[in-house]
Amino acid sequence: MSICSLACIQCAYPGSITSSVEHHIRLIRAAANEGAQVIVLQELFQQPYVGARVDEAHFSDASAVDGALIQQMSALSKELAIWLVVPFFEQAGPGVYYNAAVVLDDQGERVLHYRKNHIPEDPGFHEKYYFAPGDLGYPVVDTPWGKLGVLICWDQWFPEAARVLALQGAQLVVYPTAIGSLETESKTEMAAFHDAWQTIQRSHAIANGVFVAAVNRVGVESGTTFWGHSFVAGPFGEILAEAGEKEEILHATLDLSEVETVRKTWPFFRDRRIDTYAPLLKRWTQ
Amino acid sequence: MSICSLACIQCAYPGSITSSVEHHIRLIRAAANEGAQVIVLQELFQQPYVGARVDEAHFSDASAVDGALIQQMSALSKELAIWLVVPFFEQAGPGVYYNAAVVLDDQGERVLHYRKNHIPEDPGFHEKYYFAPGDLGYPVVDTPWGKLGVLICWDQWFPEAARVLALQGAQLVVYPTAIGSLETESKTEMAAFHDAWQTIQRSHAIANGVFVAAVNRVGVESGTTFWGHSFVAGPFGEILAEAGEKEEILHATLDLSEVETVRKTWPFFRDRRIDTYAPLLKRWTQ
Numbered sequence: 162m163s164i165c166s167l168a169c170i171q172c173a174y175p176g177s178i179t180s181s182v183e184h185h186i187r188l189i190r191a192a193a194n195e196g197a198q199v200i201v202l203q204e205l206f207q208q209p210y211v212g213a214r215v216d217e218a219h220f221s222d223a224s225a226v227d228g229a230l231i232q233q234m235s236a237l238s239k240e241l242a243i244w245l246v247v248p249f250f251e252q253a254g255p256g257v258y259y260n261a262a263v264v265l266d267d268q269g270e271r272v273l274h275y276r277k278n279h280i281p282e283d284p285g286f287h288e289k290y291y292f293a294p295g296d297l298g299y300p301v302v303d304t305p306w307g308k309l310g311v312l313i314c315w316d317q318w319f320p321e322a323a324r325v326l327a328l329q330g331a332q333l334v335v336y337p338t339a340i341g342s343l344e345t346e347s348k349t350e351m352a353a354f355h356d357a358w359q360t361i362q363r364s365h366a367i368a369n370g371v372f373v374a375a376v377n378r379v380g381v382e383s384g385t386t387f388w389g390h391s392f393v394a395g396p397f398g399e400i401l402a403e404a405g406e407k408e409e410i411l412h413a414t415l416d417l418s419e420v421e422t423v424r425k426t427w428p429f430f431r432d433r434r435i436d437t438y439a440p441l442l443k444r445w446t447q
Numbered sequence: 448m449s450i451c452s453l454a455c456i457q458c459a460y461p462g463s464i465t466s467s468v469e470h471h472i473r474l475i476r477a478a479a480n481e482g483a484q485v486i487v488l489q490e491l492f493q494q495p496y497v498g499a500r501v502d503e504a505h506f507s508d509a510s511a512v513d514g515a516l517i518q519q520m521s522a523l524s525k526e527l528a529i530w531l532v533v534p535f536f537e538q539a540g541p542g543v544y545y546n547a548a549v550v551l552d553d554q555g556e557r558v559l560h561y562r563k564n565h566i567p568e569d570p571g572f573h574e575k576y577y578f579a580p581g582d583l584g585y586p587v588v589d590t591p592w593g594k595l596g597v598l599i600c601w602d603q604w605f606p607e608a609a610r611v612l613a614l615q616g617a618q619l620v621v622y623p624t625a626i627g628s629l630e631t632e633s634k635t636e637m638a639a640f641h642d643a644w645q646t647i648q649r650s651h652a653i654a655n656g657v658f659v660a661a662v663n664r665v666g667v668e669s670g671t672t673f674w675g676h677s678f679v680a681g682p683f684g685e686i687l688a689e690a691g692e693k694e695e696i697l698h699a700t701l702d703l704s705e706v707e708t709v710r711k712t713w714p715f716f717r718d719r720r721i722d723t724y725a726p727l728l729k730r731w732t733q
Contacts, residue, residue, distance in 0.1 A: 262524050278720045298723060318715050320606035320654050321724050328732045356655045357684050364650030367643045368606050398643050433730065434564045436605050437584060441727050444719065446614045 163418035165306035167333075168197035169411040171391040173380025174209045177433065178222055182207050182230070186237060192410045193241040194203075196269075201246040203378045204314050204337040205260065208250055210289045212281070212339070213383035219291065224251035231263060241268030244304060246311060248337035250291075261313045262337060264302055273302040277313040278322060285343045285385050288315070299325045301418060305334035307417030314338045317358070317375065321441065323365035328431075331371055332396075332420040336362060337388050338377040341387035350402070355388055367398040370424040372415050379406055396423040397428040449704035451592035453619075454483035455697040457677045457690050459666025464508055467493050467637075468516070472523060476695045479527040484553075485590070487532040489677075490600050491546065491610035491665045494536055498567070498574045498625070499669035505577065509538035512560060517549060525555030530590060532597060537562065546578040548597045548623060550588055555711045559588040563599040564608060571629045571671050574601070585611045593618035593703030600624045603644070603661065607727065609651035613716075617657060618682075618706045622648060624663040629674035638722040639672055653684040656710040658701050665692055682709040 171187045171246050175181055183265070185206055192200050205211060207230060209220040224230040230249060238245040244266055251261035264273035276295030280288045299322065303311040310331035316322045317336045340358060342351040359375075366373040372395060379389040392403040393413040402413040424430060440446050461467055471492055478486050485586040491497060493516060497505040510516040524531040530552055532649045537547035546566070550559035558724045562581030585608065587596040596617035602608045603622045612620050626644060645661075652659040658681060665675040678689040679699040688699040710716060711721060726732050 239629050278723055279718045281718065283714070294720065295723075299726075308632050309540060315718065318713070319653065320610065320650075321719065321720065323729060324606065325726045326726065327727050328610055328729060353685060360646055360652050361650050364606075364647050364654075367647050368650075369606065397639060398646055399639060428569070429605070430731070432567065432601065433605065433607065434486075434566050435728050435730055436578065437564055437581075438611065438728055440585075440611045440720050441607060442724055443614060444721055445716070446611075447616055 162263060162304055164414060164416045167374060167393065167413050167415055168192035168195070168200045168389045169374055169376040169393065169404070170202050171379055171389050171411060172203070172408040173378065174382055176428060178207050182233070185217060186204070187201055187238060188240065188410060189245070193243050195410065196414065197243060197412065199244040199246070201335045201374055201376045202248055202337060203376045204248045204339045205250050206248055206337070209382050210339040210378065210385065210387070211250065211291055211388045212286045213385050215287050215290050220258065223250040223258055225252055226261070226263060226271070231271065231418070234270040235265050235271065235433070238267065242267040246335055246337065248313060258292055259295060260288060260313055262313060264309065267379040273300050273311065275300055275311045275313070275317060279315045279319050281315040296399045299329060301329045307420070310334050312336050314340065317362050320365065320368065323369055327369035327371055328438050332417045333372040333374065333415065334365065336373065336375040338375055339387060340383045344384045351388070355390060358388070359392065363394050363398040366394045366396055368429065370396045370420055370427060370429070371434065372396055372417065379408060397418050397427070449592055450700060452484045453480050453699050453701055454478035454481070454486045454680065455660055455662040455677045455679065455690070455698060456486060456488050457662060457665055457675050458489070458694040459664065460668055464482070465494050468519070474696060475523060475531070476527065479529050480700065481696065483529060483698065485530040485532070487621045487662045488534055488623060490534045490625045490661045491536050491661060492623070495668050496625040496664065496671065496673070497536065497577055499671050501573050501576050506544065509536040509544055512537055512547070512549060512557070517557070521551050521555040521557065522551065524551040528553040532621055532623065534599060541660045544578055544622065545581060546574060546599055548599060548656055550595065550597065556658055559597065561584050561586055561597045561599070563602060565601045565605050567601040585615060587612060587615045587617045593706070596620050598622050600626065603648050606654065607689045609655055613655035613657055618703045619658040619660065619701065620651065622659065622661040624661055625673060626663055627671045630670045637674065641676060645676070645678065649680050649684040652680045652682055654714060654715065655683045656706055656715070658682055658703065658706070660699070665694060682706050683713070
């Protein structure tokens with residue numbers, strides 16, 4: 162049983178956390194009704210993209226991993242008998258916050274907890290202000306269809322992260338994301354950024370022989386236009402499904418047994434020169 | 448002085464090693480005459496692609512790194528005052544062979560010696576029969592324009608190799624290559640393979656903020672159709688120049704100072720989580 166029906170929920174922040182959670186619940190119900198077995202939400206799903214500005218007020222909206230928000234989503238995943246990837250603003254203790262995600266199984270059990278390892282701090286993306294770097298490694302979880310791993314947004318630019326997940330057996334890597342264009346950027350820059358964003362994630366599929374799904378928000382927040390274009394790629398980088406720039410439930414059917422098929426044709430894991438990779442553990446080698 | 452005129456020489460094997468060397472010399476002279484300052488040849492430039500078949504006879508055509516072939520190319524690089532990347536079948540000792548490359552500077556000095564680290568062994572690509580795995584690490588060399596590193600063909604599928612070169616300061620990574628389609632493959636497969644091949648190399652440019660140049664042969668040998676399409680990509684993965692499927696001298700002008708510009712916008716090296724990458728040194732983690 163390796164064939165899995167995946168849905169990515171891409172939407173805009175509707176102006177309040179309450180309405181955002183309600184809106185997501187409606188979309189999750191719709192996706193499940195359309196047959197989805199695994200549903201992936203976008204980064205910090207219930208909130209605006211907090212990194213757009215430095216604003217202490219956002220800390221008040223964080224949730225504990227066993228708090229009311231995750232309990233609510235857990236009840237929903239159990240009710241609908243779906244697997245749900247829920248990215249959220251986690252408060253772990255007084256003054257300790259992470260950009261995190263949990264995977265809830267079809268019984269509503271929390272079966273994976275990930276904290277974003279690579280944290281950006283750039284114009285419009287002030288995440289080092291909010292989030293400590295992740296400290297839970299790169300977990301994977303067994304699903305009925307195969308092994309699933311979660312990475313979040315900025316992680317997607319680092320080949321190391323996808324490789325570590327693949328080495329731990331991941332056959333499907335999902336990337337909840339919030340990426341868009343600033344008002345200062347031209348259409349040409351936006352097109353170049355979008356192309357690079359899709360290319361680097363397709364390359365993780367190719368290098369590792371895994372399925373990749375990226376889930377990006379849409380809409381305009383604090384001057385940033387989130388560009389959507391959520392997509393799913395197969396284990397040789399081919400695009401299986403791609404969303405536009407508006408709200409959308411993106412469905413794809415994945416046969417995770419293709420991972421082994423592709424790796425027989427392109428046996429990269431046989432040939433990695435692990436005896437030569439020690440410099441990867443350094444910041445810089447000069 | 449960071450602006451460099453690069454040329455990639457893409458051609459077919461003309462049927463004998465003597466005629467192949469002569470043909471390359473003509474093309475190198477032409478490229479230099481057209482203004483190239485750095486010229487990159489394709490993998491195993493003077494030979495047929497030996498990996499197509501297992502044939503003991505090919506060992507007799509290997510060259511020592513200080514032998515006649517490299518001396519001849521060295522004299523040429525000095526005469527033309529060009530930098531030359533020469534990939535060749537190296538014999539290091541009795542029964543010890545590598546898929547190697549040297550860089551010759553504009554004085555004809557050998558300033559870099561690389562031995563291919565990742566060796567394929569697949570239908571039509573029987574390189575483990577011929578070549579020991581590389582044992583010279585991932586060297587880089589200072590040129591008047593910036594730092595240059597060389598990787599060879601199968602290396603291109605491994606993000607680790609490009610990353611190590613970048614960590615050692617490489618601003619331009621060149622990939623001499625011999626990749627093509629077998630007679631058993633459909634046009635659809637060939638298109639998918641070509642797309643993945645270009646995508647993974649563009650992704651190394653993106654992940655590392657480096658220029659990438661891939662140089663692939665053309666023509667049909669032992670049933671394999673080498674697809675050419677040599678290309679040069681900028682440090683955010685954009686295609687700067689691309690060849691077709693016939694013999695061609697592909698020129699591109701590179702400003703290696705763009706590497707630092709791009710890395711200010713996309714500061715991936717700041718955020719690598721080197722404390723989490725230890726699993727990269729393992730074959731598999733389960």
